[in-house]
Amino acid sequence: MSSDSTRGIFQIGDVLNNTYKIDKVLGRGGTSEVYRAKSEISGRVVALKALRTEFSRNEDFLALMTREEDMREIRHDAIVRYYDNQRTDDGHVYLVMDYVDGPGLDRKLKDGGMSADDLMIIGKRVAEGLVAAHAKNIVHRDLSPDNIILRNGDPADAVIIDFGIAKDTNPGAETIVGNEFAGKYAYAAPEQLSGQTDARADIYALGAMLLSTFRGKAPNIGNNPMEVVQKKSEPLDTTGVPEPLKSLVDRMTQPDREHRLQTAQAVLEEIIAPQPMVSAAIEPDLEDMDRTIIAPKSVTKQPVVEPVKVVAKSPAPQVQKTEPKKSRGAVIPVLGVLAIAALGGGAYVSGALDGLLGPKYPFEESYTLVASRSESGLAQAVGFVPSQNAQNTLATLIAQEGGTTELTLASGDITPTWEADVLRLVDTVDHLPEWRVLADGDRVRITGLTYDKAEQRNLTTALKQVDMIGAFEAVIQIDLGPRILSAGAVNQILAGHQNCGELDVVDAPLAGYPNASQVIVAGRVADIATRVALSDELTESIGDRDLVLEVDVLNPTLCLVDSVLPNAPQAAVDVEFRVGPDNTVNSSGHFFVGENPVIDVVIPSEITDGYLFVSALDVSGNVFHLLPNLLLKDNSVTTLRGGSDGPVSIRVAHSLADAADGTKLAFVVDDSALGKTKIIVLHSGEQIFDGLRPTTESAGGYANALGERVGIIKSLDSRILTTAQK
Template identity: 50%
Template sequence: MNSPASDTTFHVGELLNNTFRIEAVLGRGGTSEVFRARNEISGRLVALKVLKAEFAGNENFLVLMKREEEMRDIRHDAVVGYSENHRTAEGHIYLVMDFVDGPSLEAKMKKGGMSAEDLLIVARRVAQGLHAAHERRIVHRDLSPDNIILKGGDPARAVIIDFGIAKDSNPGASTIVGTEFAGKFAYAAPEQMGGHVDARSDIYALGMTLLATFQGHHPKVGGNLLEVLEAKKLPPDVSAVPEPLQSLIARMVEPDPLARFQSTEEILREIAAIESGKPGGQGALDILQGARPTEREAPSRASQPASPQPSHRKETSAAASSAPQKKSSSAMPIIIALVVLLAVGGGAAAWFMGLFGPKLPVADPYTFAAERVELGGPVLTGHVPSQEMLDTLKIRTSAEGGTVDLSLARGDIADGWQEAVERAMSQAAALDVFTIRVEGNDITLEGATSDAAVRDRLDDFLAAPALPAGMVLDGQIDFLAPPLSASTLEPILAQHADCGPLALADAPAGGYGPDDTIAVTGTLASANSRLSLYDALSGVAEGRDVTVETELLNPALCLVEHELPKVPPGGIGIDFGFGESGKPNPSGRFLTGENPVIDIVLPADMLTGYLYVSIIDVTGSVFHLLPNVNRSGNSVADLRGLQDGPVSIRVAFPVSDAAPDRIAFLVDDSLLGKSKILVLHSDEPLFDTLRPTAESVEGYVEALTSGGTHGTGDIQTLDSRVLEMVAP
């Protein structure tokens, strides 16, 4: 069992949607996390894939999760079962999947690999699962050892997981993660590097997965994109794999899609022939594929290891006579021509200028543009002067999920044009969004980043780009403040809370964006406290608006706010009226000389317990309206009498009705400011003896929290309302 990470979206023991109890963290990726959970209704173990909070509001990733949910239509034991997406009350999106218990091929590979016999069983099982997906025109696109699980460790129960970047190959269907490359370089088919995928791409990836698992290590395809592109042109060395698995893998990993198995059905027929003892080998494979006679007569290429020096290797194997040979032979005149050009000196430049070989069209104006918006890969349009640059940009852009619409052309550009543009592209890659516009020899780079260090580095580059002669660069980099999490702000609120708790109003789940407003609610003791809090928040807001929408209370009220238990309101109404006229006063504001009347309204479902009603005024005094030495009855049952439904109880009376057991008062200059009515509802009496009609707030708080009390734990609800007294 994995130990839970402290910063994961869900935590071990947490119950989601009253159904799924989290038991373990299974894995974490760039955009999602996977948990093992148990359905507490059925007891079934499941895997939950949850989007990280910062992506939960991103429509692209929500579409991705929805597309993966649709994989539930594929019902096959070799394909992980999908259920549906759920959303928690906090806004977290998670996908419910079958939990597959067992080691992955990746784990087997790291422990030294698997036998050819077991891998032949895995090949059959995975091919069956892929066949079920391909029949629904779904291409996995990311098959590799880490997403094939051996359920219970049994090769015959292999299960394909993680269709997160699967592509719908129906005409017109779009790819969620971009129209170009998606997958892992080591296992991706050569055509996949340019964004072209079909069922044969999954067949290639399966072959590479089987080969890597047998060898006990990932394929070595180079240290950079150009080396990867070159490596993908050659068939991998399968000479160490014993037959019949060797021939099977060899046909899966042909660089040319036409030379591979054309469907999983062909793979399954060949495996069936192998298992039944019928002649397999190259001939049987060719019969299934319908290969040309010349190819059937050639020896198996699987027995010939690929040379690490492709430009000098001798074509002595079947590779020299099979379909890829056409590429080798057609490339020969180019190799010879390059040798001649290099011999005469300056020939390479002449080649690209069109003096020798194909003559490139002239572009006037000579333009190039590259743009990356916030939710996508880069889009490249315009002209480039060499095939080398075009290939490099295609690979790089495809890997980032972007698109390329570039054409080869010559024009009036400086010798260092390609170097300058590639340098600008390299610098821009670190930006969140960017636009590069090139016209002739003038480059404009504009963009934005949420990383201050990147902004500073790009500013330095724009100030002194050190470009080749003849090239000019200008532009501007904007700084976008990164999302600001509520967890960053909460310690500041706690530090400045001097009159009860402060809270962030409507804090975004994914953090505050550059245009969001940080709003704080609650109570503070003074205007200076409010200003201090505002300054502290503005110091970390990085340009965001800050509003402190707090109520200012006097020190006595703040003391009570701080010491009272954090219990919910009980729905008790507090109504104000004018003693002179008997009219209601919804505002709760009274002028000097006026006579406030206060009524407490019990909700219909409050039938038992005890009420405590007090006023804390600006002088720091507490007046107990109910109970007090002159009015001791505070039992809810006694106050309600025989009345059903809501019941109104007067606790502050008109002056004309004043009596020893009826408190009445007028507003005078000594009471100006905000007082607060507190209504506590408890299960049991809070005090051993009646409190005096008036006492200090310190004495009241001490009695409430320690001496002479049965404990604040008896308080069930707390309702309050401010009564404001002002001068005319």
């Protein structure tokens, strides 16, 4: 294989290490190339990242590849799955990872960008991945549109790739490639220019990436180093970006990282329950921005709003020009009094003259209303409403829940049914433990949380109906709770299904599982019914989380014997399967009815003395002793070796032809006990049993006899043989 840069490191059709066949070039960079390949063994499609020849023996670049390999410990659907590094015979190093099929955000950016709603979905998905990475103290440091792939083009299935310059933030960990700058200038956080990197750099990069993908062009960072430094010290221009994306990007991309959203979890919470960005004109103390909800400008606070009493005054005062610095909140009562004095308080309040007079309240271009209740029970309504009826209705609702309102009477570019539509939507979701209605002009975003899967489905369907959303363009997201699921809650469920040893959660987050994360359960159960029941209960209880069951179904016999087997180490005794009569290798261990399994036990060179015991435990509850037995009585390692050094293969189950003389053990698969049979190899320093065990006995009898002698067992190796109908 040539390493000529014009030809590429590998060529289409190359098979690497007798396994991966190259079928496509995915990309080429200055130090590495990425290929799509297919495993000739499993058929799995993977991506291979290969270092160019000149870097394959460079310790710094090998460290980069090793760091990416270490990412395999992070299991999350939003992060590409890494496997391991391999080296070809001619010295090329490549990393095996999952192949993610779909466009990158860089392609979406070049095609003109994406909608704000889709980018909110992508932001949530990527933030979930960052929560998983940061929990392992891994900072990406190079988040940019080309490092986010939309699997099958779905924004909700975005995947972070290329952790090649990721940094381990554990104390004492080294920064890959020394102290050099890592990351693309356009998306890098300001502090990265001076070599300072922590999780907040990823938050900045994600915000900058969302902004650039919305606009369809990369951020303007200047034309020379001085301009880059200057630009990075300034907030990104989010003019024209709709809410809630605008406030989200503003909070994520503050130049001073102390004033940024501080964690990926905080980003998730902001997406779930977005809040307006604090402006300097309203609240100069940015340190309070994460805990202060700022209403749109000119807000009149009304903790509990009573119906407004309007008193007519005569004679009417002369209309005065409003000072530019005064808020609309101060202007409203003046205008109201003038109108009443001129046209009569009764007609004005009743609305009888609205058709003649037009809007009674000041016009607001950015007409936004947010009504919500958080999972902690904090309720509030903030923004603009078109009438005192809407103001009073919302104030009463929020007050009943112990919350406050900051509502301003204003007119705007809204539909005639805006008020009725908003109040109907709020009324539909306000029974949820957590809900939020964000109305922005003619668009509405409704989020909520329920603990009932049927309600999630029904409510989501109902809220998408035209008669429910009215004239709004709606985005609906009702999540299934809880927001954070504790590992303890999962373990409680597992305890009720343990009938074959312990069931365990794998890599459970210390702070609990956030929504959209994976819950991985490993272990064994005695039957398929238990596995189904376990899956059903977990699925019903874990909410919007993916369930991965790495749970093997054994059988009561295997579980019984497993319960008394010692916790002994493995000794690398290999169990090999073949198919008689021609001794064809069967690496899968799967046999069908009518086939003749041949079983070899390979004694490693390290085992030179003691005794071997080989048994087969099948689904019928029987134990078959393959060594020693009446046909092969001597199980001492010295005798079995016959004076040979190194690995020695001992056949414990023969082909029918070899066993025809009755001196050897052989068997054929029938349909009486199909399923998993476990081959167990025990090594001990002395005989485990007094005399020979019968060739066949019950699992209970074997377990009792074994349980008394487990203390003398030095090692335990095993392999599963599976039988089935064709």
